[in-house]
Amino acid sequence: MDPEHAPLIQMKNIEKHFGRVIALAGVSVDIFPGECHCLLGDNGAGKSTFIKTMSGVHKPTKGEIRFEGKEMHFADPRDAISAGIATVHQHLAMIPLMSVSRNFFMGNEPVKKVGPMKFFDHDYANKVTMDEMRKMGINLRGPDQAVGTLSGGERQTVAIARAVHFGAKVLILDEPTSALGVRQTANVLATIDKVRKQGVAVVFITHNVRHAMAVGDRFTVLNRGQTLGTSQRGQITPDELQDMMAGGQELVALEGSLGGTV
Amino acid sequence: MTSATQPTANSDERVKEISSFRNALIRPELGGIVGTVAVFTFFLLFAFDSGMFNSQGIMNWSQISAQFMIIAVGACLLMIAGEFDLSVGSMIGFAGMLIAIFSVTLGWPVWLAIIVTFAIAVSIGALNGFIVVRTGLPSFIVTLAFLFILRGFAIYLPQTIERKTIIGGVSDVAEGDWLAAVFGGKIFTGFFQWMGDNGIIAVFERGTRKGQPVVEGLPMLIVWAIGLVIVGHIILTKTKFGNWIFAAGGDSEAARNSGVPVNKVKILMFMFTAFCATVLAVCQVMEFGSAGADRGLLKEFEAIIAVVIGGALLTGGYGSVIGAALGALIFGVVQQGLFFAGVESSLFRVFLGLILLGAVILNTYIRRIITGER
Amino acid sequence: MTSITKKLALAAAVVAAPFAVATSAVAEGEKYVLVSHAPDSDSWWNTIKNGIALAGDQMGVEVEYRNPPTGDLADMARIIEQAAASGPNGIITTLSDYDVLSGPIRAAVDSGVDVIIMNSGTPDQAREVGALMYVGQPEYDAGYAAGLRAKGDGVGSFLCVNHYISSPSSTERCTGFADGLGVELGDQMIDSGQDPAEIKNRVLAYLNANPDTDAVLTLGPTSADPTLLALDENGMAGDIYFGTFDLGEEIVKGIKAGVINWGIDQQPFLQAYLPVVVLTNYHRYGVLPGNNINSGPGFVTADGLEKVEEFAGEYR
Numbered sequence: 001m002d003p004e005h006a007p008l009i010q011m012k013n014i015e016k017h018f019g020r021v022i023a024l025a026g027v028s029v030d031i032f033p034g035e036c037h038c039l040l041g042d043n044g045a046g047k048s049t050f051i052k053t054m055s056g057v058h059k060p061t062k063g064e065i066r067f068e069g070k071e072m073h074f075a076d077p078r079d080a081i082s083a084g085i086a087t088v089h090q091h092l093a094m095i096p097l098m099s100v101s102r103n104f105f106m107g108n109e110p111v112k113k114v115g116p117m118k119f120f121d122h123d124y125a126n127k128v129t130m131d132e133m134r135k136m137g138i139n140l141r142g143p144d145q146a147v148g149t150l151s152g153g154e155r156q157t158v159a160i161a162r163a164v165h166f167g168a169k170v171l172i173l174d175e176p177t178s179a180l181g182v183r184q185t186a187n188v189l190a191t192i193d194k195v196r197k198q199g200v201a202v203v204f205i206t207h208n209v210r211h212a213m214a215v216g217d218r219f220t221v222l223n224r225g226q227t228l229g230t231s232q233r234g235q236i237t238p239d240e241l242q243d244m245m246a247g248g249q250e251l252v253a254l255e256g257s258l259g260g261t262v
Numbered sequence: 263m264t265s266a267t268q269p270t271a272n273s274d275e276r277v278k279e280i281s282s283f284r285n286a287l288i289r290p291e292l293g294g295i296v297g298t299v300a301v302f303t304f305f306l307l308f309a310f311d312s313g314m315f316n317s318q319g320i321m322n323w324s325q326i327s328a329q330f331m332i333i334a335v336g337a338c339l340l341m342i343a344g345e346f347d348l349s350v351g352s353m354i355g356f357a358g359m360l361i362a363i364f365s366v367t368l369g370w371p372v373w374l375a376i377i378v379t380f381a382i383a384v385s386i387g388a389l390n391g392f393i394v395v396r397t398g399l400p401s402f403i404v405t406l407a408f409l410f411i412l413r414g415f416a417i418y419l420p421q422t423i424e425r426k427t428i429i430g431g432v433s434d435v436a437e438g439d440w441l442a443a444v445f446g447g448k449i450f451t452g453f454f455q456w457m458g459d460n461g462i463i464a465v466f467e468r469g470t471r472k473g474q475p476v477v478e479g480l481p482m483l484i485v486w487a488i489g490l491v492i493v494g495h496i497i498l499t500k501t502k503f504g505n506w507i508f509a510a511g512g513d514s515e516a517a518r519n520s521g522v523p524v525n526k527v528k529i530l531m532f533m534f535t536a537f538c539a540t541v542l543a544v545c546q547v548m549e550f551g552s553a554g555a556d557r558g559l560l561k562e563f564e565a566i567i568a569v570v571i572g573g574a575l576l577t578g579g580y581g582s583v584i585g586a587a588l589g590a591l592i593f594g595v596v597q598q599g600l601f602f603a604g605v606e607s608s609l610f611r612v613f614l615g616l617i618l619l620g621a622v623i624l625n626t627y628i629r630r631i632i633t634g635e636r
Numbered sequence: 637m638t639s640i641t642k643k644l645a646l647a648a649a650v651v652a653a654p655f656a657v658a659t660s661a662v663a664e665g666e667k668y669v670l671v672s673h674a675p676d677s678d679s680w681w682n683t684i685k686n687g688i689a690l691a692g693d694q695m696g697v698e699v700e701y702r703n704p705p706t707g708d709l710a711d712m713a714r715i716i717e718q719a720a721a722s723g724p725n726g727i728i729t730t731l732s733d734y735d736v737l738s739g740p741i742r743a744a745v746d747s748g749v750d751v752i753i754m755n756s757g758t759p760d761q762a763r764e765v766g767a768l769m770y771v772g773q774p775e776y777d778a779g780y781a782a783g784l785r786a787k788g789d790g791v792g793s794f795l796c797v798n799h800y801i802s803s804p805s806s807t808e809r810c811t812g813f814a815d816g817l818g819v820e821l822g823d824q825m826i827d828s829g830q831d832p833a834e835i836k837n838r839v840l841a842y843l844n845a846n847p848d849t850d851a852v853l854t855l856g857p858t859s860a861d862p863t864l865l866a867l868d869e870n871g872m873a874g875d876i877y878f879g880t881f882d883l884g885e886e887i888v889k890g891i892k893a894g895v896i897n898w899g900i901d902q903q904p905f906l907q908a909y910l911p912v913v914v915l916t917n918y919h920r921y922g923v924l925p926g927n928n929i930n931s932g933p934g935f936v937t938a939d940g941l942e943k944v945e946e947f948a949g950e951y952r
Contacts, residue, residue: 077519078521081521087519089516089519094516095508095509095512095513095516095517095579096512096513096633096634097508097512097575097579097580097633098505098508098509098512098579102505102508102509105505106505106506106509106516106517106520106522107506107509107517107520107521107522108520108521109502109505111501111502118501118502119500119501120499120500120501120502120504120505122500146632146633146634148633148634149633149634150634312722312723313721313722313723314721314722316721318717318720318721318747319718319721319722321717321721322714322717322718322721323718325714325717326714417801417802417827421801421827425807425811425821426804426807427801427802427803427804427807428709428733428735428802428803428804430733430734430735431735432735433735464747466743466746466747466748467746467747467748468745468746468748469742469745469746469766470746471746472746476743476746476747546710549739550709550710550713550735550736550739551735551736551739552733552735552736554708554709554710554733554736554802555801555802556706556707556708556709556802556803557708557709557710558708559706559707559708560705560706598714598718601700601702601715601718601719601722602718602721602722607700607701607702607703608676610705611705
């Protein structure tokens with residue numbers, strides 16, 4: 001992380017109310033290029049609402065979003081995507097029945113003109129897909145291999161590679177590791193590391209402290225719609241993070257009874 | 263995996279390498295190809311000298327297959343986009359009736375009647391699609407409603423206007439109409455005459471057409487079928503829009519997240535299905551010269567069966583237009599061929615059921631290999 | 637090889653081994669195909685099937701019954717083309733829609749197949765398509781005759797229960813009846829559909845809304861049987877004037893019980909049986925009757941029901 005860099009996104013005092021429910025009560029986070037910013041929180045802490053606000057799904061009730069220094073008002077997710085904020089959802093990223101190359105270019109299909117007709121440029125799409133997958137360390141049988149034949153970790157990797165290829169400056173990963181096994185999780189974390197080194201800002205949502213500690217540069221904990229502050233790597237221990245997520249005392253007691261396994 | 267050049271290769275070593283030959287063989291159309299070969303082998307063995315493979319016989323099952331093909335192309339693309347249209351059969355009856363009413367009862371020029379009918383039918387398709395994407399109701403239910411609505415109008419309109427349920431006389435008013443010939447005409451008549459003159463195909467033995475070939479040309483019905491299959495195949499596999507069709511049916515939420523205009527795709531596919539149904543309706547009306555309220559009964563299921571025999575997945579996101587066309591061919595050849603083979607015609611449904619079951623099992627197996635479903 | 641085992645062999649071959657040894661599908665003697673317009677659900681055509689089967693047995697010829705499963709006449713046109721392509725000696729077909737069927741029939745005639753029109757159609761249309769003859773009951777005339785009869789019995793209004801409204805011949809029957817009565821058909825014809833429960837309820841609904849209706853006319857067992865139940869239910873049985881086209885087991889019972897005043901018997905058996913006999917003799921000995929054959933109408937009333945009762949639904 002390079003603290004001299006200007007923040008890519010500044011979320012200032014974001015509040016989001018759903019009727020009488022206050023989902024976010026003034027959250028401020030800065031995201032810098034090339035950092036992996038882990039957003040931690042228990043279920044219901046407001047993580048989803050927060051990233052949906054960042055990616056244009058929700059409009060904040062109060063507060064300011066600055067993107068590359070300018071104030072932004074995203075009308076819908078497409079606005080955010082075209083600005084360079086890409087979200088990779090846990091389940092809703094890939095279509096298993098379709099080939100990797102078709103998935104990779106879904107919604108951004110390359111076309112070549114043959115006379116007045118525009119055709120899907122399969123040759124280009126296949127070449128790019130194979131290249132990008134190789135960079136991420138995935139060897140495909142071929143670009144027409146269906147995504148369904150890939151493991152869960154590989155699918156996340158394809159989704160991440162796709163977002164980066166299409167110019168994402170900020171990559172929001174919504175619980176990418178929550179449904180994965182140990183080895184696949186390691187693969188995804190390795191992918192995050194690669195992407196970060198390319199200068200992309202990664203917002204990594206998780207409730208698993210160990211996964212966060214593995215790749216995170218900075219950590220922001222959300223609890224009941226508020227931040228409990230952002231910490232640098234090395235300034236905080238996993239146990240402290242765990243405590244902050246759970247809101248302190250109760251978990252300490254609970255953890256004791258479970259022998260420190262949580 | 264075989265590649266050792268990638269130190270970070272993290273592919274699952276439990277995925278077996280598949281030989282390139284097998285890989286080339288395993289395609290969505292494979293079930294359709296196998297079925298077509300099997301069906302033709304069977305009938306060549308059992309019904310070769312029964313008239314099934316003389317010019318009239320070939321024309322007969324080709325036309326039946328072409329009918330299925332026309333509606334199967336629409337149904338196929340729609341099914342891949344994740345939706346059904348059960349109103350196809352009723353649309354055939356309804357659209358045919360509209361043409362007859364416009365041209366015969368109201369006396370419009372036939373080309374205008376055809377164009378207006380297409381416009382109305384495609385609008386109804388759009389309405390179907392609009393209701394489906396807006397309400398989020400299953401298309402099964404929405405189009406089932408239109409199955410009744412359109413069939414009802416196909417009976418009510420002529421009953422009210424002409425006091426009968428079949429309106430004839432379209433042939434007379436369509437005489438010389440340029441657009442009517444595009445649907446009801448025949449091409450290559452010179453070639454067929456030549457074949458008749460040279461004894462390649464049979465000629466009429468008596469009557470006013472003595473000496474003319476028994477098959478006088480290639481009906482436009484078949485030309486439309488082949489044209490729609492080619493266009494449908496190109497759209498699906500070679501265009502950006504085709505990718506959207508797959509995406510919309512595979513997982514509409516994921517597709518939306520990736521910026522695919524899912525609703526637009528679905529509505530357009532409903533319109534295309536209605537268009538295909540209307541093509542068949544116009545071809546029928548122009549060929550037979552009349553529109554009947556019961557035209558197209560149960561055709562929606564026949565279209566869906568052809569599509570499923572052709573390897574498409576009922577839940578969407580997977581399929582092939584070529585496969586659907588082969589499914590239609592199998593369906594048509596079996597339906598007509600059993601008669602030639604001397605099988606009791608009431609057993610047709612038994613055969614159809616067996617073929618459907620066999621095809622679905624084979625297709626499921628193929629699809630699992632391709633897509634890694636478990 | 638008997639036909640059952642042949643079929644089984646074929647069925648097994650389709651399922652398991654398309655390469656099995658071929659059995660010959662060609663039998664001895666002439667081959668005739670009867671094509672009807674009736675959907676599978678119409679049980680009345682059973683008599684026709686039995687009629688051609690009997691004639692086939694007696695004459696020693698091969699006969700086949702074909703119909704469009706849904707009653708779609710465009711499908712029927714294809715069946716006629718197909719029958720012609722298979723090169724039979726003759727085709728016996730209904731002509732329920734001249735526009736649709738005349739082309740394929742004429743093509744069959746021109747390619748050397750002899751055609752007899754049965755059941756629907758008119759003698760004139762049969763001549764126009766080049767058929768040898770017409771065997772059947774002209775529908776409008778039959779309806780008209782029935783209308784005259786009902787008028788004589790004092791009927792002034794009626795309900796026509798039409799279960800196959802998409803076929804023009806059904807409307808002709810109702811129109812003929814109305815003309816025989818000397819009234820406008822108007823809204824007196826209902827599209828009942830083919831489902832017994834629906835037919836019954838529609839009849840009940842109509843009679844409930846129009847309690848002054850003098851008579852009910854049904855167009856065959858499909859509509860007559862549920863109508864009998866409907867009249868039973870609303871208590872009009874025996875009171876309302878009830879005439880029907882065609883016969884069937886329940887209709888015969890109804891006539892016997894006095895609920896149905898008469899049934900118009902077009903004697904379908906003859907429509908199926910006679911063409912096979914005529915064609916066979918024509919092909920064997922070159923003899924052909926000089927005129928069309930009217931198989932009906934014959935009015936069946938409570939008198940002389942015995943034979944009808946015995947063979948109702950089979951040959952009557």
